[in-house]
Amino acid sequence: MPEPATRRGINHVEIYVSDLRRSVEFWGWLLLEVGFEPYQEWEEGRSWRCGASYIVLVQSAEPHRSQGFHRRRPGLNHVALWAGPGERVLELTEQLRQRGVPILYEDRREGETGAPSRWTVWFEDPDRIKVELVSSDSE
16 A cells, blocks of 8 residues: 655644734735635634645733743744745835834845845734745745
8 A cells, every 4th residue: 555645844833922813914914925825713713824834823821921922032933934036025025014014134234144135024923923034036
């Protein structure tokens, strides 16, 4: 009997958030823009999928919300998403600005350590989780 096809890569990423409504507004728009589609919805969470992978947002329980997130503590540092061609990264960067999302590292020039390239942008979600959009032209 043949072996079933082996899936590879990431199955899913689950992010606990302090305010589900606010995070769904932020992530929902962004994930649709980079090719994800709505997947699951329940009272305490939402998910979006792209191929065999998906991203889940879950409302954090009350006792844990006040502790907040910091990417320099042990744990998740950032989420990087493919955004399509380089020009698409530039378009999305402008849309992020129009939505009032602060862009990180704009003060650094391309080529400096940690500086964005023309085809990469970094920013934070409502809980300050760093997000990176990378163009398919970058690698």
